[in-house]
Amino acid sequence: MHGTNDIVYPYTDEFIVDRISQTFDYISQRNPKAKIYFLTISNTNGRLDRSNKRINQLNKRLISAFSQQVTIIETKPLSDIFEYILDGLHFSDEGYKHLKSVVEEAIK
Numbered sequence: 590m591h592g593t594n595d596i597v598y599p600y601t602d603e604f605i606v607d608r609i610s611q612t613f614d615y616i617s618q619r620n621p622k623a624k625i626y627f628l629t630i631s632n633t634n635g636r637l638d639r640s641n642k643r644i645n646q647l648n649k650r651l652i653s654a655f656s657q658q659v660t661i662i663e664t665k666p667l668s669d670i671f672e673y674i675l676d677g678l679h680f681s682d683e684g685y686k687h688l689k690s691v692v693e694e695a696i697k
Contacts, residue, residue, distance in 0.1 A: 590628040590664075592647060593678075597638055602647050606654050613658060625659040626695060627651070628688075632668035636677040662695045664688070 591612065595605045609627075616623050629648045632641045645665075652661055667673050673684030680688060 590630075592630045592651065593639075596630070596640070596643055596647065602650050605647060606650055609651065610654070613655065626662055626692070627655060627659045628662045628692075629664045631664040631674075631680075634668065634671060634674045634677045639678065660695060662692060664691075667691070 591609050592605055595608070613625055616625055629651065630644045632644055633639045648665070655661065667680070667684055667688055670684075670687075673681055673687055675681040675684070
């Protein structure tokens with residue numbers, strides 16, 4: 590998971606995509622056989638400091654930029670369920686349990 594905190598800074602989407610790309614390149618250079626999984630940025634519930642519109646826009650760019658390079662794991666369904674989000678941003682224990690099952694399914 591990458592990018593959640595980046596959107597509160599005055600970074601452009603292009604800058605964030607580039608930084609994440611550098612992370613993928615770093616991993617691939619050190620282990621060319623590594624399978625990389627990327628969790629999309631989760632939407633927030635009631636947070637004024639993180640716009641879901643911006644998150645959705647950035648996720649579309651991330652998916653477009655990286656879907657051929659990494660396995661994308663979509664987190665939006667998790668953030669749509671209120672009891673999965675503890676403080677409007679972080680997953681609750683139930684949210685993490687569900688996230689675990691989503692990730693496990695993706696890596697089968």
